[in-house]
Amino acid sequence: MNKIVHGNCxxxxxxxxxxxxxxFITSPPxxxxxxxxxxxxxxxxxxxxxxxxxxxxxxxxxxxxxxVLKGSETGSSFRQAIFFQELGLNIHDTMIxxxxxxxxxxxxxxxxxxQVFEYMFVFSKGKPKTAxxxxxxxxxxxGWTTFGKGTNRDKNGKLIAGxxxxxxxxxxxxxxxxxxxxxxxxxxxxxxxxxHPAMFPESLAEDHVMxxxxxxxxxxxxxxGAGTTTKMAAINGRRWLGIDIxxxxxxxxxxxxxxxxxxxxxxxxxxxxxxTPASTNDKLTHKDxxxxxxxxxxxxxxxxxxxxxxxxxxxxxxxxxx
Ligand SMILES: C[S@@+](CC[C@H](N)C(=O)[O-])C[C@H]1O[C@@H](n2cnc3c(N)ncnc32)[C@H](O)[C@@H]1O
Numbered sequence: 300m301n302k303i304v305h306g307n308c309x310x311x312x313x314x315x316x317x318x319x320x321x322x323f324i325t326s327p328p329x330x331x332x333x334x335x336x337x338x339x340x341x342x343x344x345x346x347x348x349x350x351x352x353x354x355x356x357x358x359x360x361x362x363x364x365x366x367v368l369k370g371s372e373t374g375s376s377f378r379q380a381i382f383f384q385e386l387g388l389n390i391h392d393t394m395i396x397x398x399x400x401x402x403x404x405x406x407x408x409x410x411x412x413x414q415v416f417e418y419m420f421v422f423s424k425g426k427p428k429t430a431x432x433x434x435x436x437x438x439x440x441x442g443w444t445t446f447g448k449g450t451n452r453d454k455n456g457k458l459i460a461g462x463x464x465x466x467x468x469x470x471x472x473x474x475x476x477x478x479x480x481x482x483x484x485x486x487x488x489x490x491x492x493x494x495h496p497a498m499f500p501e502s503l504a505e506d507h508v509m510x511x512x513x514x515x516x517x518x519x520x521x522x523x524g525a526g527t528t529t530k531m532a533a534i535n536g537r538r539w540l541g542i543d544i545x546x547x548x549x550x551x552x553x554x555x556x557x558x559x560x561x562x563x564x565x566x567x568x569x570x571x572x573x574x575t576p577a578s579t580n581d582k583l584t585h586k587d588x589x590x591x592x593x594x595x596x597x598x599x600x601x602x603x604x605x606x607x608x609x610x611x612x613x614x615x616x617x618x619x620x621x
Pocket of ligand 1: 306328341495498528545
């Protein structure tokens with residue numbers, strides 16, 4: 300493991316042990332959008348191999364878009380998703396990769412809006428065994444809670460008091476539309492990698508690595524291109540394997556892994572807006588925030604109560620008028 304292989308993934312995947320891959324994170328050549336030096340893409344054969352090599356509970360992240368041919372989107376991405384489902388995988392989530400702009404912005408006189416997204420299908424072999432949801436969506440109402448206790452209905456329909464409501468935490472899991480800036484310095488800082496015409500952003504690969512795998516897991520990209528997935532897997536302590544049919548792109552990917560090894564030496568660590576892991580973060584945040592803001596709220600309520608008592612007293616002494 301931990302290598303970039305020059306070859307056709309239809310053959311190379313065959314060499315892996317069945318059920319040994321924890322996650323495939325990849326973007327296949329789609330439609331005829333780009334001619335990757337004219338190589339073939341036997342989708343069904345490759346998808347079947349990927350299914351066989353995937354571990355129970357493992358996931359395939361399939362980043363794909365459709366070309367417009369003869370006035371219609373091809374719909375290949377949907378057909379591929381259905382094929383994976385028919386192989387026996389769950390379509391666990393249909394996520395969206397939103398870009399900050401389009402290579403072909405819509406014209407006022409055109410008939411189609413600017414295309415700014417691709418699908419990120421997440422297929423899973425049964426229930427995903429790992430899902431470290433990234434909790435970096437800040438909550439506007441952090442620290443607040445609704446008043447009183449919630450109610451539930453029992454079997455007879457009678458209202459029963461629920462447990463006390465927890466205050467809203469500072470951060471929650473992000474939504475399934477992920478927006479990334481693309482282009483120089485955004486997709487990657489490795490300028491030499493832009494020789495590849497269709498890299499996805501490092502953050503996209505990294506966020507999937509962090510979500511669906513744990514350190515030590517095996518991450519494979521059968522269409523590794525410039526090595527984005529393998530770089531992100533390596534710097535986050537995962538085992539990795541990348542395959543590409545183009546010798547030119549393999550060279551770039553290998554160079555990219557040298558950058559990764561320097562980053563590992565420099566003790567790279569991915570930090571999100573919320574630095575503590577989701578499970579413990581929840582507890583800490585609830586506790587911290589509830590003790591801090593609730594106290595403020597109680598103080599304010601006592602203040603109001605005092606004012607009200609004062610007002611009532613005044614009302615009594617003024618014969619009902621304030
Ligand atoms: C969309 S690009 C992947 C880019 C990659 N995600 C990155 O960030 O650099 C698809 C890649 O698939 C490779 N490819 C096409 N057919 C292949 C095959 N049968 N086996 C392995 N790689 C193939 C192409 O050379 C191309 O680099």
